Amino acid sequence: MPNNREEVGSRPDAPGASVSEGREAFRAIYDREFDYVWHSLRRLGIPARDLPDVTHDVFLKLHKSLPTYDATRPFRPWLFGVLFRVASDHQHLGRNAREILDDMPIDVRDMSAGPEQRAGESEEWRIVDRALEAMDLPHRVVLVMHDFSGHSAHDVARELSIPLKTVYSRLRTARARFVLTAHQVQLRGGAA
Amino acid sequence: MSPLLRSLVDADNQRPGPTSEDRTRVYATLGVSLGLIPAGAVVAAHAASATAAGQVTATAVAASGGTSTVATAVGAASAVGRLALLIKAPLMTVGVGAVLGAALTAYVVKSPTARSTASAARKAVAAGVLATPRTAPAALVATPAPLAEAAAPEERPAAPVEHPVTVRTTPVHHDHASLAAASEAPPLVAAHTDAADVVRAGGALAAEQALLDPARAELARGDGSGALARLELHERRFPGGALAQEREAMTIRALVLTGDRDRARSRASTFRARYPDSLLWPMIKATLDATLSARP
Numbered sequence: 001m002p003n004n005r006e007e008v009g010s011r012p013d014a015p016g017a018s019v020s021e022g023r024e025a026f027r028a029i030y031d032r033e034f035d036y037v038w039h040s041l042r043r044l045g046i047p048a049r050d051l052p053d054v055t056h057d058v059f060l061k062l063h064k065s066l067p068t069y070d071a072t073r074p075f076r077p078w079l080f081g082v083l084f085r086v087a088s089d090h091q092h093l094g095r096n097a098r099e100i101l102d103d104m105p106i107d108v109r110d111m112s113a114g115p116e117q118r119a120g121e122s123e124e125w126r127i128v129d130r131a132l133e134a135m136d137l138p139h140r141v142v143l144v145m146h147d148f149s150g151h152s153a154h155d156v157a158r159e160l161s162i163p164l165k166t167v168y169s170r171l172r173t174a175r176a177r178f179v180l181t182a183h184q185v186q187l188r189g190g191a192a
Numbered sequence: 193m194s195p196l197l198r199s200l201v202d203a204d205n206q207r208p209g210p211t212s213e214d215r216t217r218v219y220a221t222l223g224v225s226l227g228l229i230p231a232g233a234v235v236a237a238h239a240a241s242a243t244a245a246g247q248v249t250a251t252a253v254a255a256s257g258g259t260s261t262v263a264t265a266v267g268a269a270s271a272v273g274r275l276a277l278l279i280k281a282p283l284m285t286v287g288v289g290a291v292l293g294a295a296l297t298a299y300v301v302k303s304p305t306a307r308s309t310a311s312a313a314r315k316a317v318a319a320g321v322l323a324t325p326r327t328a329p330a331a332l333v334a335t336p337a338p339l340a341e342a343a344a345p346e347e348r349p350a351a352p353v354e355h356p357v358t359v360r361t362t363p364v365h366h367d368h369a370s371l372a373a374a375s376e377a378p379p380l381v382a383a384h385t386d387a388a389d390v391v392r393a394g395g396a397l398a399a400e401q402a403l404l405d406p407a408r409a410e411l412a413r414g415d416g417s418g419a420l421a422r423l424e425l426h427e428r429r430f431p432g433g434a435l436a437q438e439r440e441a442m443t444i445r446a447l448v449l450t451g452d453r454d455r456a457r458s459r460a461s462t463f464r465a466r467y468p469d470s471l472l473w474p475m476i477k478a479t480l481d482a483t484l485s486a487r488p
Contacts, residue, residue, distance in 0.1 A: 023471075024471045024472070024473075024474050024475070025474055025475075027471065028472070028474065028475035028478075030219060030222075031408075031475075032412075032475075034210065034215050034218070035209040035210065035408075035409065035412055036412070038209055038210045038214075039207070039209060042207075043204070051210070051214075052210075052214055052217065052218050055210075055214075055218050056218050056221055056222055056225070059218070059222050060222060060225055060226065063222075063226055122203065122206075124199070124200055124203035124204070125203060125204060125207055127200060128200050128201075128203065128204045131200070147193060147197065147201055148201055148204065148205075175193065175194065175197055178197060178200075179194050179196055179197055182196055182197075182200060183196070
């Protein structure tokens with residue numbers, strides 16, 4: 001699956017490496033995971049204008065958290081856990097800002113969309129955005145992690161620290177909501 | 193998963209990702225935040241995004257270690273959003289005939305005392321001051337370094353002087369922090385290097401990046417053969433390019449993906465021989481170790 005597949009050699013080097021090796025390893029992780037982090041944050045609802053900032057914060061957090069990474073676990077789900085926590089903080093802080101924005105004229109609000117997202121934005125991408133926006137974060141994160149990023153339910157449960165059966169029930173609900181909203185948006189011609 | 197959900201997920205996976213400029217800027221900012229980019233060294237200047245008009249935006253991560261090479265102000269940028277307030281200088285005419293604009297964005301770690309812990313870097317003020325050339329040509333500050341250098345910053349002395357040019361800095365901005373920072377900034381700036389070189393190097397680097405970025409995306413999608421085609425194109429056009437090492441590392445990964453272990457292995461041996469101290473070697477080795485039973 002594009003953007004998502006965990007590549008070969010995707011685990012960081014073992015701890016105990018020298019400083020420069022650690023730096024190289026971090027750089028390698030950065031190169032390999034940048035797109036993954038970016039897309040995951042976007043799917044979790046980080047607005048385009050904030051993606052560079054939040055991506056930066058994720059890698060900062062990752063740098064601090066790497067020593068705690070258990071190399072027997074798959075790397076990407078763990079990374080998703082890291083980026084999800086950063087994204088949650090950001091969204092929590094950003095809620096007030098969005099409420100303020102809601103009172104602003106549409107053209108002001110629209111500036112939040114990045115040009116790259118408005119220019120060749122396909123109808124399907126708009127539908128995905130709307131359908132994800134219609135969901136609360138606990139459901140959204142499970143859907144994104146499982147169906148968009150392709151991680152197993154077990155990995156989702158472990159990295160989000162929720163019971164497996166909760167993962168499944170949220171996934172069911174999230175899929176149903178997603179599809180329902182997607183249909184609605186399609187019926188309205190993407191204007192929802 | 194319903195067919196609709198499946199098709200929308202597939203469509204979403206085709207969305208464009210971050211640009212190479214996003215990637216480079218975030219890394220540069222991260223370098224400052226993590227203290228990997230030390231104060232006291234001109235670290236890197238990254239030239240990117242050549243437009244049709246030949247405009248080059250150079251983002252210089254520069255610092256003065258006492259002797260000033262500092263172009264403008266000031267301040268270690270932390271979050272990238274704050275970079276946005278850095279001023280992109282209006283076009284400066286450097287070309288003959290054609291207008292070659294070089295918009296220079298320089299942000300500079302303020303002083304050796306700011307030598308930076310992550311928190312110091314984060315707290316440091318990002319600010320921009322517009323560098324206005326007194327005379328037409330060449331108002332550039334730092335030598336553009338290949339991305340690889342931005343990637344693995346090391347302390348190094350200021351860039352070699354080719355054509356020192358003095359530019360006047362004019363405080364401009366916009367941000368509460370910038371005024372304070374600007375007042376601490378040296379009023380005059382010695383800029384080193386020839387503008388045309390910068391534009392040329394920046395253009396080539398941007399062209400290299402433009403070839404490698406899609407290949408990187410294809411690798412991320414697991415499309416080894418698609419990536420190989422692009423990487424071969426890069427090899428033909430830029431055999432000894434600034435990003436040759438990155439190309440080789442990606443090629444080895446692509447070969448592994450296509451199942452061509454023998455070529456991956458021999459390519460890795462060649463890489464090791466040619467770049468014995470490469471920063472990319474651990475990644476290549478990890479790629480091989482993960483998929484091959486024996487090391488190259």
